[in-house]
Each structure stands twice: as C-alpha cells, then as structure tokens.
Amino acid sequence: MNKDVCRIKGSRRGLVITISAGADFAEVLRQLQEKLSAAEGFFAGAEVKLAFEDGQFSKEQVDALAELISAFGMSLDRAQPVTRYSPAPSVGEAYKEAEPAAGEETLLVRRTLRSGQKIHYDGNIVVMGDVNPGAEVACTGDIVVLGSLRGVAHAGIADRVDAMVFAFRLEPTQLRIAHYISRSPDEKQPQPLGPEVARVVDNMIQISPYTHWGS
Structure with missing residues (x-):
C-alpha cells in the first residue's frame, strides 16, 4: 500500500x-x-x-x-x-488561544455528507444538504444543517455551552454540545412537524421546535 x-x-x-x-x-x-x-x-x-x-x-x-x-x-x-508546513494547534487549542473578536467565521458546505466524511472547523458550520449516518460534523461554534442530520454532530468544542445545533430533521446518532452528550433513542420517535434546534438547558441537551426556541 x-x-x-x-x-x-x-x-x-x-x-x-x-x-x-x-x-x-x-x-x-x-x-x-x-x-x-x-x-x-x-x-x-x-x-x-x-x-x-x-x-x-x-x-x-x-x-x-x-x-x-x-x-x-x-x-x-x-x-x-x-x-x-508547521503543525497547527488543535481546534480546541486554537479556540482557547484566540477567540475571534468580531464573531466566528462560518464554513459553508454545499453538498450532502456521506458515511465516512468528516468536517472539523474552527468556527460555525452550515451544511446545505444532509449529514448521513457515519458522517461527522464538529466545530467550535454552531452547526446548521439545511437538511436531515443523521450522523454525528459536535458543536461548541472547547466547552462552548452556548452553542446550538439546528436541522430541518434532527435525528443524530450522537449529538454533543460542549461536554454534554446525547444519543438517539432506541425506539422510533414521532416525526417533527418542522425544523428543530438543540441547545444546553439545565445541564442537559434539550431539543425543541425551532419556532419555540427562545420563547
């Protein structure tokens, strides 16, 4: 090889x-x-x-x-x-060393992520497509999926508990925000009527309809 x-x-x-x-x-x-x-x-x-x-x-x-x-x-x-080439610090280290003063940058991914594909970014990530099972998205900021999220998502790397994960259909195999972890339930859940958002509330990840977020 x-x-x-x-x-x-x-x-x-x-x-x-x-x-x-x-x-x-x-x-x-x-x-x-x-x-x-x-x-x-x-x-x-x-x-x-x-x-x-x-x-x-x-x-x-x-x-x-x-x-x-x-x-x-x-x-x-x-x-x-x-x-x-010189080795760069990890995403978490980079965020701790220099938090952007004027807001984080955003990476736009204009396609569906298939199994085995991974995106790690220092900032926010917007996926214009689905995140399929076996795919992974991780970043220091927020994750927005303009499609179905069925893979692994980790927002708020470096302990950003105020980060959020948004998707038109939120069914991740594993969802992480900062150091909090949530897994998909074993039993099939009712389909949501619209987009959903996940954020940390009372020391746990809470998923709610996007229209109710912040109410």
Missing part, C-alpha cells in the same frame, strides 16, 4: 493541501487527483494553499498542482508564497 503523501484539511480561510517530506511528485499528483475525484466536487469553489513538510517544489511543479486543482473547480492562492 502506497504511503499517503498528500493530505487535505479545512482551515478558517479555505483548504490546505500538505505534501509529505520526500514525496515523489508523480505520486503526489496521482494521490491528489484520486482524492479530489473521490470527493466528487465537494471542494468546488474553495481557495487552496499548499504547504510542504520538507523543502519546496519547483515553479513548474506548483503550476502543475494549480492546474490539477483548477480542474476540480478550486483555485490556488498565489497571493502568499507556498510555505513550509
């Missing part, structure tokens, strides 16, 4: 593609094309930065990466030079 030589990760300003130290460029292109093809347009419209764990590719190689990225509807950020 070939070593994973490139990794795609979301950041507060877009996507970062990290190239492993000593990676063969042909293998980098092959794996990157394979990963982007498997995502089926999931990253379309995103701005991409490149980071290298060791050294730096030539201008021609960066141009080849930019061409491949462009073929999948993304753009390479050339405003800043390609940088060497």
